Amino acid sequence: MTDHRARFLQLALRVEALRFGEFTLKSGRTSPYFFNAGRFDSGASIAELAGCYADALDTAGVAFDVLFGPAYKGIPLATALACEFARRGRDYPVAFNRKEAKAHGEGGMLIGAPLDGRRVLIVDDVITAGTAIREALGLIRGAGGVPAGIVIALDRQEAVDPGVSRRSAAQTVTDEQGLPVIAVARLADLLDFTAGGALDAQRAGLLAYRAAYGCD
Ligand SMILES: O=P(O)(O)OC[C@H]1O[C@H](OP(=O)(O)OP(=O)(O)O)[C@H](O)[C@@H]1O
Numbered sequence: 469m470t471d472h473r474a475r476f477l478q479l480a481l482r483v484e485a486l487r488f489g490e491f492t493l494k495s496g497r498t499s500p501y502f503f504n505a506g507r508f509d510s511g512a513s514i515a516e517l518a519g520c521y522a523d524a525l526d527t528a529g530v531a532f533d534v535l536f537g538p539a540y541k542g543i544p545l546a547t548a549l550a551c552e553f554a555r556r557g558r559d560y561p562v563a564f565n566r567k568e569a570k571a572h573g574e575g576g577m578l579i580g581a582p583l584d585g586r587r588v589l590i591v592d593d594v595i596t597a598g599t600a601i602r603e604a605l606g607l608i609r610g611a612g613g614v615p616a617g618i619v620i621a622l623d624r625q626e627a628v629d630p631g632v633s634r635r636s637a638a639q640t641v642t643d644e645q646g647l648p649v650i651a652v653a654r655l656a657d658l659l660d661f662t663a664g665g666a667l668d669a670q671r672a673g674l675l676a677y678r679a680a681y682g683c684d
């Protein structure tokens with residue numbers, strides 16, 4: 469497993485961003501695990517997380533001009549990643565959206581750097597069925613931006629509609645939109661990581677869930 473993947477999984481378990489139990493997802497699915505990016509709730513833990521994103525992006529080598537964080541959790545993630553790249557000597561513009569349009573002051577849905585004519589990289593926490601990413605792509609195109617790819621901490625490797633196809637949501641975005649989806653880690657990495665250790669007992673639940681909703 470690459471260094472940034474193992475670092476990320478260790479960090480996520482340490483700050484309890486990755487938890488096991490019973491969770492209802494945006495898609496309505498009931499999951500035996502959940503990734504809560506809100507638990508990266510200190511400067512040091514967010515900075516460490518941003519380092520994992522930056523390493524994953526540098527390894528993948530995607531070209532982009534601006535970082536875009538979808539509300540809400542994408543906002544601090546894109547901001548922290550912009551700070552990490554600046555620390556590495558690359559100063560990228562950053563932008564994000566509101567969930568509700570603002571009717572006074574500057575108004576509108578978008579905040580930060582203009583997207584028009586720029587290659588935009590979406591920075592989010594997790595992809596499950598791909599709904600959040602599809603919405604973000606619509607916002608970016610609506611503002612004249614050119615989507616360049618998506619980076620997420622965790623690809624849950626789930627099918628959009630398991631009854632129809634076992635192609636993952638991430639793969640669907642790549643196939644249908646021609647965009648790279650870069651994940652710091654995937655469910656497969658979490659399964660490897662939990663094998664034989666203190667979390668081994670969680671694997672049965674993860675495997676049963678993957679059998680129901682996972683991609684091929
Ligand atoms: O791939 P999907 O099925 O869309 O699921 C993943 C999305 O669900 C959550 O968003 P939510 O709208 O709950 O976001 P927030 O907590 O960031 O407001 C999460 O932050 C992802 O963006």
Ligand SMILES: O=C(O)c1cc(=O)[nH]c(=O)[nH]1
Pocket residue numbers: 492493494495501502503504505593594595596597
């Ligand atoms: O699918 C979701 O709603 C979801 C899954 C997950 O692991 N974390 C999260 O914030 N949302």
